[in-house]
Amino acid sequence: MAYDEKLAGRVRALLKGRRGLAEKKMFGGLAFLVKGKMCCGVLDSDLVARVSGDDYRKYIGRAHVRPMDFTGRPIKGFVYVGPGATRTRRDLQRWLDRCVAFASSLSRPQARPSSAARR
Numbered sequence: 001m002a003y004d005e006k007l008a009g010r011v012r013a014l015l016k017g018r019r020g021l022a023e024k025k026m027f028g029g030l031a032f033l034v035k036g037k038m039c040c041g042v043l044d045s046d047l048v049a050r051v052s053g054d055d056y057r058k059y060i061g062r063a064h065v066r067p068m069d070f071t072g073r074p075i076k077g078f079v080y081v082g083p084g085a086t087r088t089r090r091d092l093q094r095w096l097d098r099c100v101a102f103a104s105s106l107s108r109p110q111a112r113p114s115s116a117a118r119r
Contacts, residue, residue: 003029003042007086011042014089014096027070039103040096043070047081047092049099 008030015021020035029043041048048068051059056077059065064085067074086092 002044004045007045007047007083008042010086010089010092011040011047011096014093015100018100034100034103037103037106040099043080045083047086047095049079049081049095050077050103051079051098052102053077055098055102 011032012023015032018034020033022033022036024031024033026038026041027043027048029041029048031038031041031048033039039050049059053076056079059079060067062085064082066080066082068078068080069075081095086095
């Protein structure tokens, strides 16, 4: 799979300047991480949005939004947002703000003790 370079550039431009922002190739597409947590991505021509469980149920009913089913089964907390819902800068910014806010709310995983410390 590939990803839409134009959409990736739009996402990159809107997220520019955020602290802790990183990009990583994942799922055959491009993922954007905030402080180590995936917040969104681009796969084919869709925005991959990470959302809370409550928001997941709310957004699935919207036009151009469907469950992320990369593996053939829906992946909880992620939705595909089609081009019709990210056409304008304002629409895309709203989705990105939601994604960043949710990813930023997630706690960082605790570091596992080294093997020497576990003995």
